[in-house]
Amino acid sequence: MHVETTRFGTIEARPEDLVVFPDGIPGFAGKREMLVMAGGDLLGLENEADHPTLFWLQDVADPDLAFLTAVPWSAYPDYDIDADLDDDVFGESEPDDICVLVIVTVRRDGEQALLTTNLRAPVVIDQSRRVGKQIILEEGDWPVRAPLAETKPDESASIEAS
Amino acid sequence: MLILTRKKGQSIVIADDIVVTVIEASGDQVRIGVDAPRHIAVHREEVYSQISKENEAARAPDAADLVKPSGATPASLPKRPPRPAS
Numbered sequence: 001m002h003v004e005t006t007r008f009g010t011i012e013a014r015p016e017d018l019v020v021f022p023d024g025i026p027g028f029a030g031k032r033e034m035l036v037m038a039g040g041d042l043l044g045l046e047n048e049a050d051h052p053t054l055f056w057l058q059d060v061a062d063p064d065l066a067f068l069t070a071v072p073w074s075a076y077p078d079y080d081i082d083a084d085l086d087d088d089v090f091g092e093s094e095p096d097d098i099c100v101l102v103i104v105t106v107r108r109d110g111e112q113a114l115l116t117t118n119l120r121a122p123v124v125i126d127q128s129r130r131v132g133k134q135i136i137l138e139e140g141d142w143p144v145r146a147p148l149a150e151t152k153p154d155e156s157a158s159i160e161a162s
Numbered sequence: 163m164l165i166l167t168r169k170k171g172q173s174i175v176i177a178d179d180i181v182v183t184v185i186e187a188s189g190d191q192v193r194i195g196v197d198a199p200r201h202i203a204v205h206r207e208e209v210y211s212q213i214s215k216e217n218e219a220a221r222a223p224d225a226a227d228l229v230k231p232s233g234a235t236p237a238s239l240p241k242r243p244p245r246p247a248s
Contacts, residue, residue, distance in 0.1 A: 006222075023203070027214035028221070039229040055231055068223050088201035105216060106223040118220070121213045136205055136213055144216050 003035050004063045010039065011058070018060065019125050022089060025134040027122070033060040034132070038127075039068065055101055057123070069101035070117055075148055081122055082139055089133045090126060097128040104148060116145040 003011045013035050021032040039054025048153065053074045059065035072079040081100060102117045119142035125132040166174055173183040180202060185193040196204045 019171050025217055027217040050198055056229070066222060067217075067220055091200075103217065103220045104223065105220040107219075108224055113224075118213070118216050120209075121216070122212055134213075134217075136203075136209060138205070138209075144212055 001058050002056060005058050007066060007123065008037070008056075008058070011037070013060075016130065019057075019130050019132045021132050021134070024135055025123070028065070028137070034058060034067075035060055054104075057101075067123075068104040068106065069123060070099060070104050070120065070148065072102045072117070072122065075117070076146065077120060080140075081124075081135075081137060083124075083135050083137055085124060087133075090124070090132050091129075093126040093129060094098065097117050097126050099125045100123065103134075105145065111151070113151045114126075115148040115150065117148045118144050119146045120144045132137070134152045 001013055001015070003013050005011060016037055017037075019034050019036055021034060024032050032056040037056040037058060037109050038072055039056055051073040055071075057067045057069055058120045068114045085098065090098070101123045103121070103123060104115055107114045107116070121134050121136045121144070123132055123134045168174065168184045170187055175181050179199050181197040183195040183197070185195050189195070195225055198204055220241050
């Protein structure tokens with residue numbers, strides 16, 4: 001199938017590249033289907049081709065709706081989610097199939113970009129069953145805007161992990 | 163809005179399977195217990211609202227120049243994300 005995107009052009013996707021969010025995500029209600037793409041190089045975050053740490057979640061129905069996400073542990077090794085996943089979405093999931101991504105927010109100020117990540121509400125995905133859900137952690141004190149990276153004012157293309 | 167007066171220990175029932183109980187009330191604080199099926203998400207309003215707003219801010223990020231999909235080809239997720247060695 002073809003997925004139209006405003007950022008990346010038309011992308012040829014296989015069914016196994018998609019993840020269904022039956023509950024949508026907060027702010028974007030209703031069932032959503034997202035295409036998962038490995039993100040390219042974000043300097044300083046060790047995004048090696050074999051072990052990408054950045055992923056784009058591209059909405060299949062809305063070409064303009066995409067989220068940049070990160071594997072949390074590269075920047076926050078101590079990150080842990082102690083959440084009960086035993087619900088309608090993950091009830092039949094194997095623990096080994098569970099992946100965790102955190103949504104990255106990019107705020108621009110002129111040439112500078114500040115990247116923060118939402119550790120309070122991780123996106124949990126069952127890799128095998130291809131279902132996902134953004135869960136809100138009631139326990140723990142993980143911030144909604146945890147610093148992730150910042151571009152240098154004089155080198156707008158260069159990113160340094162903070 | 164339906165407004166009901168409840169005493170400590172009393173509940174209200176929503177639909178067939180959601181029970182909201184006043185556990186404790188003191189001063190301007192009320193402790194509330196919610197008994198609901200697993201698929202019903204229950205959150206503090208301000209937290210849910212904060213997450214919604216952050217998602218709005220994160221949607222369509224102005225970052226396609228910073229982080230390009232590698233070859234624009236979909237990739238599978240790491241089966242087991244790296245965890246800190248313990």
